[in-house]
Amino acid sequence: MSISSCTCGQDVTETELMTRLEEVIKENKDKAGGLIPALQMAQIIFGYLPDMVVDRIAEGFNKTITEVAGVISFYSFFTRNPRGKYLVRVCLGTACYVRGGKEVLEAIKKRLEIDVGETTEDRQFSLEVGRCFGACGMAPVVMVNDETYQRVKPARINEFIAQFATDEELVLEGEEK
Amino acid sequence: MINITINSQAVQVPEDSTILQAARMINVQIPTMCHIEKRDPIGACRVCLVEVEGAKILQAACSTPVSEGMVIHTNSKKARMARRFVVELLLSEHDGNCQTCDRGSDCELRTLGEDMGISDLAFEGEKIKPHMDETTPALIRDSAKCIKCRRCVTVCNEVQGVGALYPQDRGFDVFIGPAFCRDLKDVACVQCGQCAAVCPVGAIAEKSSTPAIWDAIENPDICVVVQTAPAIRAALGEEFGYEPGTRVTGKMVAALRRLGFDSVFDTNFTADLTIMEEGTELLTRLKKALVDKEDVALPMFTSCSPGWINFAEFYFPQFLPNISTCKSPQQMFGAVAKSYYAEKIGVDPKNMIVVSVMPCTAKKFEAQRPEMNADGIQDVDYVLTTRELAKMIKEANLDFNSLPDEEMDAPLGLSSGAADIFANTGGVMEAALRTAYEIVTGRELPVENLHVAPITGLDGIKEASLVIEGTVDDWKFLEGVELKVAVSHGLGNTRRMLEYVKANGCPYHFVEVMTCPGGCIGGGGQPRFTDDSVRLKRIAGIYAEDEGKKLRKSHENPDVQKLYQDFLGAPLGEKSHHLLHTHYAPKSQTMSD
Ligand code: SF4
Ligand code: SF4
Ligand code: SF4
Numbered sequence: 001m002s003i004s005s006c007t008c009g010q011d012v013t014e015t016e017l018m019t020r021l022e023e024v025i026k027e028n029k030d031k032a033g034g035l036i037p038a039l040q041m042a043q044i045i046f047g048y049l050p051d052m053v054v055d056r057i058a059e060g061f062n063k064t065i066t067e068v069a070g071v072i073s074f075y076s077f078f079t080r081n082p083r084g085k086y087l088v089r090v091c092l093g094t095a096c097y098v099r100g101g102k103e104v105l106e107a108i109k110k111r112l113e114i115d116v117g118e119t120t121e122d123r124q125f126s127l128e129v130g131r132c133f134g135a136c137g138m139a140p141v142v143m144v145n146d147e148t149y150q151r152v153k154p155a156r157i158n159e160f161i162a163q164f165a166t167d168e169e170l171v172l173e174g175e176e177k
Numbered sequence: 178m179i180n181i182t183i184n185s186q187a188v189q190v191p192e193d194s195t196i197l198q199a200a201r202m203i204n205v206q207i208p209t210m211c212h213i214e215k216r217d218p219i220g221a222c223r224v225c226l227v228e229v230e231g232a233k234i235l236q237a238a239c240s241t242p243v244s245e246g247m248v249i250h251t252n253s254k255k256a257r258m259a260r261r262f263v264v265e266l267l268l269s270e271h272d273g274n275c276q277t278c279d280r281g282s283d284c285e286l287r288t289l290g291e292d293m294g295i296s297d298l299a300f301e302g303e304k305i306k307p308h309m310d311e312t313t314p315a316l317i318r319d320s321a322k323c324i325k326c327r328r329c330v331t332v333c334n335e336v337q338g339v340g341a342l343y344p345q346d347r348g349f350d351v352f353i354g355p356a357f358c359r360d361l362k363d364v365a366c367v368q369c370g371q372c373a374a375v376c377p378v379g380a381i382a383e384k385s386s387t388p389a390i391w392d393a394i395e396n397p398d399i400c401v402v403v404q405t406a407p408a409i410r411a412a413l414g415e416e417f418g419y420e421p422g423t424r425v426t427g428k429m430v431a432a433l434r435r436l437g438f439d440s441v442f443d444t445n446f447t448a449d450l451t452i453m454e455e456g457t458e459l460l461t462r463l464k465k466a467l468v469d470k471e472d473v474a475l476p477m478f479t480s481c482s483p484g485w486i487n488f489a490e491f492y493f494p495q496f497l498p499n500i501s502t503c504k505s506p507q508q509m510f511g512a513v514a515k516s517y518y519a520e521k522i523g524v525d526p527k528n529m530i531v532v533s534v535m536p537c538t539a540k541k542f543e544a545q546r547p548e549m550n551a552d553g554i555q556d557v558d559y560v561l562t563t564r565e566l567a568k569m570i571k572e573a574n575l576d577f578n579s580l581p582d583e584e585m586d587a588p589l590g591l592s593s594g595a596a597d598i599f600a601n602t603g604g605v606m607e608a609a610l611r612t613a614y615e616i617v618t619g620r621e622l623p624v625e626n627l628h629v630a631p632i633t634g635l636d637g638i639k640e641a642s643l644v645i646e647g648t649v650d651d652w653k654f655l656e657g658v659e660l661k662v663a664v665s666h667g668l669g670n671t672r673r674m675l676e677y678v679k680a681n682g683c684p685y686h687f688v689e690v691m692t693c694p695g696g697c698i699g700g701g702g703q704p705r706f707t708d709d710s711v712r713l714k715r716i717a718g719i720y721a722e723d724e725g726k727k728l729r730k731s732h733e734n735p736d737v738q739k740l741y742q743d744f745l746g747a748p749l750g751e752k753s754h755h756l757l758h759t760h761y762a763p764k765s766q767t768m769s770d
């Protein structure tokens with residue numbers, strides 16, 4: 001998947017975000033080990049770490065882009081992809097796995113046409129996997145943002161997704177299938 | 178000093194030594210892989226494991242400091258078996274075929290496996306994810322062969338100060354390469370090839386131009402002209418068993434002729450020409466600054482080294498106006514061959530192919546730069562590294578060692594000793610001073626044997642100054658001026674120097690920059706493996722070549738003088754300007770533009 005930086009045209013917001021990023025850089029750049037906290041803050045501000053942010057942080061910390069990229073890719077909590085409105089996390093802990101978590105994941109992937117770690121083009125959904133949300137009795141479990149959904153059935157994934165889809169097209173498409 | 182015992186031998190070693198350093202002092206060999214001389218050990222590969230009495234686990238010799246009373250066994254069965262296991266693991270993950278690999282006898286992994294007597298692997302590991310990066314004109318990277326030793330990372334970050342390579346991802350998926358596993362063309366890599374020079378295996382190498390050159394040689398309608406850089410003659414022999422620094426100029430010429438090149442010429446010739454142009458440019462800039470009080474960019478930086486040009490374009494664009502407008506000797510040669518020489522022998526430049534043999538991978542990049550042509554004709558068509566030339570010689574079944582010594586062809590083959598020393602750090606500066614001083618004062622540069630001692634040797638940043646006295650009429654304005662020069666090699670040193678100049682202003686008039694440690698003799702395309710002892714031997718070979726010449730100064734080269742008389746006119750004249758000079762523009766180093 002190609003990684004696109006923000007082109008949503010919300011210029012004002014973007015300028016604001018960049019100003020906040022500059023503050024974060026200023027606060028952390030002279031601290032020992034300041035890079036990781038700065039990247040975490042940047043991810044909170046932008047939701048992910050796009051090229052532009054990586055460039056700016058590398059410059060601010062006087063490090064090469066490749067080194068900063070090495071740090072980002074080392075830690076799994078950093079993401080280079082924009083997060084959708086709904087973060088869908090499918091549990092693949094042992095209980096969920098044996099009770100169909102894998103099939104649920106496959107069905108969601110197929111329905112949203114994205115892979116794990118990706119976001120739909122309309123920025124509605126991001127897909128990730130998790131390891132045990134503490135609801136093993138109700139496996140397989142899926143979390144959407146902060147809500148837990150239990151006993152999700154692979155065969156009923158279209159309806160499952162449709163309840164979040166505010167985008168009209170997506171709803172229609174979902175119903176059709 | 179502290180007392181330790183290595184393999185039952187008692188020794189005294191300095192306190193801050195590592196086990197590896199201590200062992201080397203008494204000629205005890207310990208295999209290494211990730212370790213590079215003069216750099217902090219990273220202890221990544223574990224190929225150097227040894228047994229230390231009293232320690233629970235085996236220790237990495239490269240990163241373990243010695244301590245009083247330490248008893249070390251480098252060759253106990255336990256140590257040998259552990260090292261063997263490490264190498265077996267590397268081999269089991271390694272996805273390469275030695276038969277078809279670019280690395281042959283100089284592959285360190287293969288040699289290590291052979292030395293350890295590993296003939297077949299007890300286990301087949303999960304193979305590394307393959308990825309071929311052929312996106313740059315200079316280099317190819319084959320990640321399947323990478324053993325993750327990180328030598329390239331150390332060199333690119335610490336020695337070259339570029340930082341285009343760094344470990345990405347983690348665990349088994351670790352990928353040594355550019356940001357987010359992209360390709361080299363997507364990051365600010367200067368194409369110096371120092372990573373390829375230190376890689377122990379076939380994971381980074383130059384992109385080969387050999388097939389196209391064989392085709393051109395076979396084609397009877399094409400005139401194929403070859404030029405060889407000064408640094409080749411003191412290194413090519415290493416590929417045929419000679420000691421580093423052995424000069425093989427005559428055999429090299431003989432080999433090139435037998436390979437079928439129509440004319441065998443010398444980049445040295447255009448090194449002499451460069452001195453004429455660049456020396457005049459420096460004096461002109463000084464005149465503008467001192468007499469006409471014009472705002473002119475000083476210091477002037479040399480422009481021969483294409484990795485340095487890339488580096489300045491990416492990282493120090495504010496200094497681009499300071500870089501001499503002279504094309505490098507390689508490019509000047511192409512431009513002169515396809516105009517002056519083509520005209521002389523009545524060949525249409527479209528039917529002429531210029532091949533260079535260079536110690537350098539960045540020269541491959543330089544040759545295809547859009548700036549490097551005159552009237553739409555590309556100056557240089559193909560570039561071979563020293564290593565590639567050696568391969569061609571082997572492919573053609575030439576017995577290099579028994580070849581006679583032959584002379585370069587005329588009229589682009591004659592050169593002065595000043596041209597030879599373009600090969601090593603300090604050489605371009607010395608060559609320029611030999612000529613400029615004599616032009617300005619009418620007297621020979623007053624230093625022993627024409628060598629400017631403070632700028633020779635392997636120190637990273639070197640300085641010299643020279644008070645100009647007894648000037649001739651044209652250059653009276655330089656009377657009493659203290660000319661200050663500096664020399665840097667290795668881009669890490671260059672970065673340090675430029676940061677200093679940025680912060681404190683510039684104390685220099687003229688600065689020589691060479692991309693590679695030691696200069697071209699330590700280039701990314703030279704025979705492997707190059708360490709400081711090899712660098713010093715090659716430099717000694719080059720100085721010997723210089724001292725052995727009748728002509729020691731570029732302006733005395735009669736064939737260069739004739740080129741000016743018959744064709745170019747004067748240095749910095751209109752024709753020179755058109756053929757021999759160019760300009761550069763800033764390049765972005767970020768990902769988002
Ligand atoms: S890198 Fe070395 S071990 Fe690997 S295929 Fe090439 S020669 Fe063989
Ligand atoms: S060619 Fe030079 S700059 Fe590019 S990756 Fe290799 S060492 Fe770094
Ligand atoms: S590319 Fe070569 S030098 Fe770099 S980590 Fe891999 S094996 Fe080592």
Ligand code: FES
Pocket residue numbers: 208209210211212219220221222223224225237238239240
């Ligand atoms: S050489 Fe010692 S750990 Fe690599």
